[in-house]
Amino acid sequence: MMAPFSHTATGKKAAMALRSQLAQGAKFLLGLWMAGVIVAMFVIIPQYEGLGDAGRIIIMHVPTAWVTSLAFVVSGVFSALYLFRRRVSDDASAVAAAEVGFLFCILATATGAIFAQIVWGVFWNWDPRETSILVLLLIYAAYFALRSAIDDDNRKRRLGAVYNLFAAVTMPFLLFVAPRLADSSLHPNCAFIQGSQCDGITLELSGARIGLLGDSKLELKSLERQGDLVVADVNVTRPGYQVENHRPSFDLASGKPADRPEFDGEQFMLAVEQVDLATGTARLNIEAPGSGLLGNSRTLLTFFASMIGFTALFVWLYRLRAQLLMGEEWLAQRERTYGFPS
Template identity: 55%
Template sequence: MVTAQSRSPLSWVPRVAKVGLTFWMLGVVLAMFLWVPPYEGLGNTGRIVMMHVPTAWLSTFAFAIAAWYSIVYLRRRQARDDDRALVATELGFLFSVLATVTGSMFAKVVWGSWWNWEPRETSILILLLIYGAYFALRSAIDDPDRRRQLAAVYALFAFVSAPLLTYVVPRMYENTLHPNCAFLPGSRCNGITLANNGVGQLGDQRLQLLNVERNGDLVTAVVDVSGVGFSNRTTLRPTYNRATQRQVDTPNFPDSRFMLALQGVDETGVQLNIQAPGNTSQRGNVATRTTLFASLIGFTGLFFWVYNLRTTLLGLQRRVEARGLA
């Protein structure tokens, strides 16, 4: 029996941590809607990034923990290490699903479609299928020791794909709809330079420069724009002021809130780029980055709380089953 005298002097820490985590996440939610300004052209939809980015990062972190404890299990052959690997994989899968759902919500508003087979969308879908097979493998094997061993080996091979599919493969495509380079103000994407009648691609949009109109310092590019299979074909006319070196008009792509920007003109042609809606104030930048960082800390704390709780429950379940067989 545990008495007041035998309790650890730090037994209050977990309870305080849980209360602190609750208020921390509440503060993050309040900051999302009360401190972070609405994104230009996106309104409240842009705030979902505060949830999307941390869940995407934590999914890779969770899969890394699963790989680590898989190695530990293969060395020590202790069931508790398999429990830790399993729980980390479960949470990694959950965070991947959350990242996919929040990303799809953002895509619906910005790109006009829930799913676009964009490189990052496709890569995270493949990642979900890979780790979905992990759970299928575990459920297909009855022998506990063999199940744990094969699951540990599979988790190691699966983790090799996690950073590749999340960070490497999507960045191999310069023209991507994913707003990693255009979402925050002041950032730049890798645009394209087109001469007259030149053809190029930004994201999934095909561009052809039809003409360049000049009126004093103002330069307007007449661009034929179309989606996959020449869908939503239209003509856009982005304008650039050579004197101030600023965009004057950035028209939207068809059925999208992303814009076509003319960023410069020289003897080789015009420089065109994709531009995302975003905050224009420095306060917006500070609020966005601070809240994003706070959200990452909060989700990390939530991860460890659920991780410890689930691992403890699996250990209790295993001990109850062992007593039942005794």
């Protein structure tokens, strides 16, 4: 009668040992993977034209921001599960994910500020993107403050979970929507996810030659072919500025924008992204420095490798932190049961 039981127990033990070994192997693989991403970031991906080495920061900056959003969603889900099932482990996972998300949010803000210092000349200029991420940081700082302000464990968990659900709802708006609603942001929103102004505007010499792009009025005056280059003569009217004349160009041989003139006193650039001389049409766009960073295939591959690595790192970190929180809870419970710290 004992044989089947011991057989099952041995099998279970062996499966657990195998699982533990696989988990250890995955952690070492993650260590090597991230080291590879760092090497690729500095050595394999090319410099971005106009930004030099500063463009490389996208390999760290965007994945940390992505992990932030993922972490806050995971945290919100565990908070909902806690309210539904009232399991302490769900609350520990919610707190752990929020803490890791908060850490990655700080990293995304810091790497963004470094990029801003190099490219915009200032660490912080209250760009819509900077402002919204600061608000998000404050919302989650308040979550931790709320939890630490309540002594009763059950009350703390319940109120924390409810607050966390509200916080998670604000996250997509603050990270993805609000920065794209702003007409004037220096943040290169078009680097990966298409924003509202990523497609530019198509103007036609014999038709609609005037159009609005954000809060700027663009007028296409002429298209002139100079060898392989097509030079567009464009008047730009921006609120509070005199009419500016720019001559961006397009390289027919490479099929890419050639000269992108900068606006007076600002770093936005005017680019001709597509041209058709037969119909006299040109697609114009206003780009922030860093737009199209992921156009290069080596950069794109390194970027995706970094996204995968950071996601795996998040999973490891939040589970580890949740385990430690459960350990704390276990010690506190022992103390309550036996009346003295063990």
